[in-house]
Amino acid sequence: MALIEITKLTKTYRLGSLVTPVLEEVGFRIEEGEFCSIVGPSGSGKTTLLNLLGGLDREYEGSLQIAGQEMRGLSDRQISLLRSRTIGFIFQSFHLLEHLTCQENVMLPFFFAGKPTEEARRRAATLLERVGVGEKRGVRPTYISGGQKQRVAIARALILSPKLLLCDEPTGNLDRETGAQIVALFRELNRDLGVTVLVVTHDERMSRVAPRVLRLWDRKVEDTRTDPSRVVDDLARASSVPPAAGAGGAA
Amino acid sequence: MTLVGLSRVVGQNIWRNATSLSISAVGIAAGIALFSLFLALVEQVRNVVEGDIVPIDEVEVVPLSSDLQRMASSIFGEDAFGLSDDDVAAIRRIPGVVDVLPRMNLNFSAVSFGGKALVGSEIRVELIADGIPPEQVRDELKDPPLPFEDLRGRQSNRICRYDTDCPRGEYCEVRYDGPPANQLVDADPLTVRRFRACALPVPALLSRYLLEFYNTVFAPGHGYVQLNEGLLRAAEKELQFTTRLGDSFMGPEAVGWRQRNVRMQFTGVSEKSMDLGVTYPIEYVRDWNVEYTGLKSGARYSSVSVRAASKEDISDVIRLIREAGFDIKSRIAEQVSSMVEVLGIILLLISLIVITIAGFNITHTFLMLVLERRREIGLFRAVGATRANIRNVFLLEAGFIGLLAGVLGLLLAYVSSLVFDTMLITLVPQFPYKPDTFFDFQPWIVATALGFAVVFTVVGAFVPALRAARLDPVRALQ
Ligand SMILES: Nc1ncnc2c1ncn2[C@@H]1O[C@H](COP(=O)(O)OP(=O)(O)O)[C@@H](O)[C@H]1O
Ligand SMILES: [Mg+2]
Numbered sequence: 264m265a266l267i268e269i270t271k272l273t274k275t276y277r278l279g280s281l282v283t284p285v286l287e288e289v290g291f292r293i294e295e296g297e298f299c300s301i302v303g304p305s306g307s308g309k310t311t312l313l314n315l316l317g318g319l320d321r322e323y324e325g326s327l328q329i330a331g332q333e334m335r336g337l338s339d340r341q342i343s344l345l346r347s348r349t350i351g352f353i354f355q356s357f358h359l360l361e362h363l364t365c366q367e368n369v370m371l372p373f374f375f376a377g378k379p380t381e382e383a384r385r386r387a388a389t390l391l392e393r394v395g396v397g398e399k400r401g402v403r404p405t406y407i408s409g410g411q412k413q414r415v416a417i418a419r420a421l422i423l424s425p426k427l428l429l430c431d432e433p434t435g436n437l438d439r440e441t442g443a444q445i446v447a448l449f450r451e452l453n454r455d456l457g458v459t460v461l462v463v464t465h466d467e468r469m470s471r472v473a474p475r476v477l478r479l480w481d482r483k484v485e486d487t488r489t490d491p492s493r494v495v496d497d498l499a500r501a502s503s504v505p506p507a508a509g510a511g512g513a514a
Numbered sequence: 515m516t517l518v519g520l521s522r523v524v525g526q527n528i529w530r531n532a533t534s535l536s537i538s539a540v541g542i543a544a545g546i547a548l549f550s551l552f553l554a555l556v557e558q559v560r561n562v563v564e565g566d567i568v569p570i571d572e573v574e575v576v577p578l579s580s581d582l583q584r585m586a587s588s589i590f591g592e593d594a595f596g597l598s599d600d601d602v603a604a605i606r607r608i609p610g611v612v613d614v615l616p617r618m619n620l621n622f623s624a625v626s627f628g629g630k631a632l633v634g635s636e637i638r639v640e641l642i643a644d645g646i647p648p649e650q651v652r653d654e655l656k657d658p659p660l661p662f663e664d665l666r667g668r669q670s671n672r673i674c675r676y677d678t679d680c681p682r683g684e685y686c687e688v689r690y691d692g693p694p695a696n697q698l699v700d701a702d703p704l705t706v707r708r709f710r711a712c713a714l715p716v717p718a719l720l721s722r723y724l725l726e727f728y729n730t731v732f733a734p735g736h737g738y739v740q741l742n743e744g745l746l747r748a749a750e751k752e753l754q755f756t757t758r759l760g761d762s763f764m765g766p767e768a769v770g771w772r773q774r775n776v777r778m779q780f781t782g783v784s785e786k787s788m789d790l791g792v793t794y795p796i797e798y799v800r801d802w803n804v805e806y807t808g809l810k811s812g813a814r815y816s817s818v819s820v821r822a823a824s825k826e827d828i829s830d831v832i833r834l835i836r837e838a839g840f841d842i843k844s845r846i847a848e849q850v851s852s853m854v855e856v857l858g859i860i861l862l863l864i865s866l867i868v869i870t871i872a873g874f875n876i877t878h879t880f881l882m883l884v885l886e887r888r889r890e891i892g893l894f895r896a897v898g899a900t901r902a903n904i905r906n907v908f909l910l911e912a913g914f915i916g917l918l919a920g921v922l923g924l925l926l927a928y929v930s931s932l933v934f935d936t937m938l939i940t941l942v943p944q945f946p947y948k949p950d951t952f953f954d955f956q957p958w959i960v961a962t963a964l965g966f967a968v969v970f971t972v973v974g975a976f977v978p979a980l981r982a983a984r985l986d987p988v989r990a991l992q
């Protein structure tokens with residue numbers, strides 16, 4: 264069973280008389296443990312697709328299954344449970360709560376999952392250590408850099424051990440260097456923890472890092488796989504490598 | 515979601531928005547302060563009125579009649595008006611009645627004076643009095659200076675000119691001889707023989723209310739000494755007052771030549787004594803009524819005090835008494851009490867209006883909070899919060915605020931009550947049964963106030979909480 268299975272997914276925004284078709288009969292599947300980037304020009308529907316995958320938006324036609332469950336049919340409780348157990352979100356603007364410490368921010372999903380607080384505290388500390396901001400535990404997000412904020416947000420997304428990380432332009436608010444470090448962290452987490460990672464970006468360099476790239480274009484998705492030999496871990500180096508001609512074989 | 519998790523989120527939220535939340539909580543606190551203050555006031559008034567002034571398990575039964583009948587019977591000097599011994603027996607048989615005390619009013623004018631030795635100045639008052647069967651208070655009076663009963667059988671009746679001619683404890687009293695007592699009214703003074711004989715003073719009872727009235731209103735106004743039961747007992751001889759039967763301060767009396775003095779001696783304070791007057795053994799009152807109004811026998815009672823087995827029985831007892839053809843005398847205390855209750859209800863309504871307005875204020879504040887926390891609500895949904903979780907966060911937050919506002923309001927009420935008490939004690943003159951405090955914060959008042967504070971705050975926050983729960987997470991996160 265694929266972690267994500269999409270067939271003939273169509274998404275159209277309707278605002279009164281204004282009709283905006285965004286996705287048209289799109290189809291692809293993503294297996295557990297994959298590392299995948301979604302690229303496309305701004306306004307091409309990347310965020311829309313991610314919101315659909317995360318169940319934040321459930322108005323669509325066609326079929327969209329996460330871990331075998333059709334999103335449309337789930338109750339608010341079931342979808343919340345799915346988000347809590349299976350999905351971790353990472354946003355461009357971090358969405359950290361400024362009135363909480365970094366550790367408390369990381370613990371937040373635990374509060375809604377009905378698990379003991381002591382375990383949350385321990386796991387949060389471990390994860391903050393793991394993503395490289397262990398020393399910022401007791402600090403409030405106001406006082407740390409953008410890269411560190413995103414690391415805290417990643418720890419928060421990971422705290423309930425999700426199968427799927429949905430990252431919407433996680434490097435969009437960071438400089439190139441820091442962004443490259445965050446992407447490297449995603450690669451590491453994907454490899455070490457086996458978590459499936461979907462990274463939305465309009466940074467073309469990502470296609471060098473991700474073994475698989477979904478290109479959004481003209482309401483369609485072009486599914487491309489990078490030649491494994493050309494995949495690099497380091498975005499900084501990726502920019503010096505010439506672009507892969509025509510990209511790897513289509514799915 | 516665990517309660518610990520929920521309350522942590524809520525605690526952090528309250529801490530963060532402490533200023534705006536406490537501003538909106540002040541309204542609730544003010545409303546609750548008024549609410550509990552008014553309840554405590556009504557409660558205390560009820561305590562005083564029902565507990566001290568008139569026991570609530572007692573009523574006074576009077577004959578069912580129009581004022582016209584009453585007038586007729588007094589004009590024609592008939593014995594027709596009033597309650598007979600049969601009536602008293604009938605009332606005694608009513609289920610739930612445990613005690614009946616027939617009373618007979620003094621039906622003519624009399625004045626009393628005396629007390630100089632005791633209070634420092636001669637007291638002169640129009641006498642209001644009645645009589646009750648003395649055997650019904652015998653057990654109540656401990657060690658009276660004079661037994662409370664008809665003492666006329668025990669006195670020497672020796673002919674005298676001055677008090678000093680009489681045995682110890684007796685005085686020289688004016689009496690009449692000639693026509694039967696009830697015909698003295700119309701008798702030719704020349705046919706009546708006037709003589710003096712030794713008599714024991716007439717024993718009299720005071721009510722606690724009268725003592726209180728004397729101490730709080732009368733004594734301070736006239737600069738008299740304050741009295742208490744101990745002093746009354748110690749005084750004995752000094753407490754002899756002279757009563758002039760047939761006289762009045764109010765206007766000329768038609769009985770000029772028949773006025774005569776009797777001496778009375780206070781023998782104690784009793785619940786059974788009339789509130790604003792003195793109470794004698796009934797035999798004296800009966801004979802005096804015959805002597806001064808011309809009634810044939812004086813066998814009719816003016817009213818019967820009835821005590822029920824308990825407070826709960828009283829309404830049944832009242833109903834049965836009415837069904838048996840008697841009337842209930844409405845009591846001033848009851849009227850005061852119901853007036854205070856009506857006033858209390860009005861004040862409560864005002865405080866409820868204040869709380870309701872404060873509730874709307876809460877709604878407003880929480881709508882602002884929901885707007886302010888849009889992104890956060892979106893994030894909560896993204897990390898696994900259900901709609902119900904979001905709603906509960908806001909409701910629990912409101913509940914906490916309500917509880918805090920309630921506690922604050924109660925503190926405010928308590929402090930205000932202390933201020934009011936001090937003001938009223940120093941500014942308002944003494945009056946009978948003026949209590950030490952005007953407020954009684956019963957546990958149920960505290961509980962109700964806290965409950966109302968929480969309920970109104972939570973209800974106020976309900977619409978905003980629902981709005982937060984229904985927020986589209988995608989939009990909220992934008
Ligand atoms: N809530 C919405 N209502 C109507 N139109 C929307 C909404 N969100 C996005 N769109 C439109 O859908 C298209 C895709 O938007 P989006 O998914 O945000 O693109 P991207 O993330 O790739 O920049 C855009 O044309 C955008 O204007
Ligand atoms: Mg976008």
